[in-house]
Amino acid sequence: MPVDAYKSVLEMPRFKELKEQLDARCLFSNFLPKESREDLRKARAELSKIVELAESFYNLLGNRHWVLHESLNMTDLEYIEASGDCDTVEHLLIEHYCNTEKLTFYISRLRQHSELQARWNLLMRAKEDHLAERYDSSALKVISIMDGFVNDVDKENRHGLFAHKPEEMVGFDCLGGHHLGLSNVMSVATKTFRKRVDEEIFEVYRNGILHGNIPNYNNPTVSCKAWNYLFAVSDWVNSLQPKPPEKKTSLVEAIKHHRDAQHTIKRIENDWSKHVDQYGEANHSASPMKEQAEFFSNWEKGRVGKMINYLPRNAKSHNTSLIDLIKTSYIPIKIVSWTIKDCEYSAPAVAVVNTTIKTPHDEYRLSFRWVKTDKNNNPVCEWEDGEWNIVPATFSALNDIVSAERLLFQSN
Numbered sequence: 001m002p003v004d005a006y007k008s009v010l011e012m013p014r015f016k017e018l019k020e021q022l023d024a025r026c027l028f029s030n031f032l033p034k035e036s037r038e039d040l041r042k043a044r045a046e047l048s049k050i051v052e053l054a055e056s057f058y059n060l061l062g063n064r065h066w067v068l069h070e071s072l073n074m075t076d077l078e079y080i081e082a083s084g085d086c087d088t089v090e091h092l093l094i095e096h097y098c099n100t101e102k103l104t105f106y107i108s109r110l111r112q113h114s115e116l117q118a119r120w121n122l123l124m125r126a127k128e129d130h131l132a133e134r135y136d137s138s139a140l141k142v143i144s145i146m147d148g149f150v151n152d153v154d155k156e157n158r159h160g161l162f163a164h165k166p167e168e169m170v171g172f173d174c175l176g177g178h179h180l181g182l183s184n185v186m187s188v189a190t191k192t193f194r195k196r197v198d199e200e201i202f203e204v205y206r207n208g209i210l211h212g213n214i215p216n217y218n219n220p221t222v223s224c225k226a227w228n229y230l231f232a233v234s235d236w237v238n239s240l241q242p243k244p245p246e247k248k249t250s251l252v253e254a255i256k257h258h259r260d261a262q263h264t265i266k267r268i269e270n271d272w273s274k275h276v277d278q279y280g281e282a283n284h285s286a287s288p289m290k291e292q293a294e295f296f297s298n299w300e301k302g303r304v305g306k307m308i309n310y311l312p313r314n315a316k317s318h319n320t321s322l323i324d325l326i327k328t329s330y331i332p333i334k335i336v337s338w339t340i341k342d343c344e345y346s347a348p349a350v351a352v353v354n355t356t357i358k359t360p361h362d363e364y365r366l367s368f369r370w371v372k373t374d375k376n377n378n379p380v381c382e383w384e385d386g387e388w389n390i391v392p393a394t395f396s397a398l399n400d401i402v403s404a405e406r407l408l409f410q411s412n
Contacts, residue, residue: 094221130223136222289343348382349372351370
């Protein structure tokens, strides 16, 4: 049953609960040690700041049909909203989504959804189009990805995103559940156009775009909004998942979690940058190059079960076709030798290991994409606790090599 849209951020359960905890603690603040009173003061200030920024976002951009998603960090949001002028704020937000590092980070968080794995190559092409300023191509791809994504999530009804009514797009306890969030966007996105509109448009009118009645939408606003909606839809999907019973989070734990998150964000912004580690010149104990070497060793020995262990948790349990692909396509290929060249860290949770394998028939250069996740399959930074797994799309990308090897085998 749809949840009513939240009129304010403070109506959302987690914010409401946290505020109640803080208010209750304040009643006894005179009896707390000085250090605890200071922590309480900071927690109240942080909560007020988050609520103020979220409400300001929707006041400025809600009627322009932008959605606040969970991965948009508060530091960026504060910078974007600093001017307080709607046009300037929207311009800065568009620049934000056109930034390669920012977009890559947001996309990396989508790996938690098994329903997007089959669409990952399409998602990468959409990213490439967007950054190359082919905005119409990017928008089209992202619209189709969103539709198919929700269709696969809604297994009972098999309804795509845009077949849902606006009131169904209210996520329980996520920022897109604001009354100016996803439900507001859907009422615009599903608008019907019976005649061609020739002037340039700046909204994601899904029906008009896909049915050909809106030909003039090749601009960064439409493309950026499409990405913005995809990230918000990810939050909405997460809000639908049944949650296991959780122990009550204490105020101290909630504050610590928030501070840890902010610390990670600052470390990424201030200390992290793209880099390349050469094989043999670095400590590989916590590197995907170590996992890559073990993967090759298991491939050489035909250990399918061991190879499957390098897939993400959700792929191991759900993607039987991928497991069959490993069994039927890769195991028969005999590896004579292999080498690892280097590892390119393209995002805090993403790395590409460049390798070469030699078979009895030829030599191939292969690049394996890895992502680091925690036990809940959420992306984590390379220095955080977690495990490196091969991105499933990597296997599909190797099909040309598999076909070539078979032809060479048959010709011999």
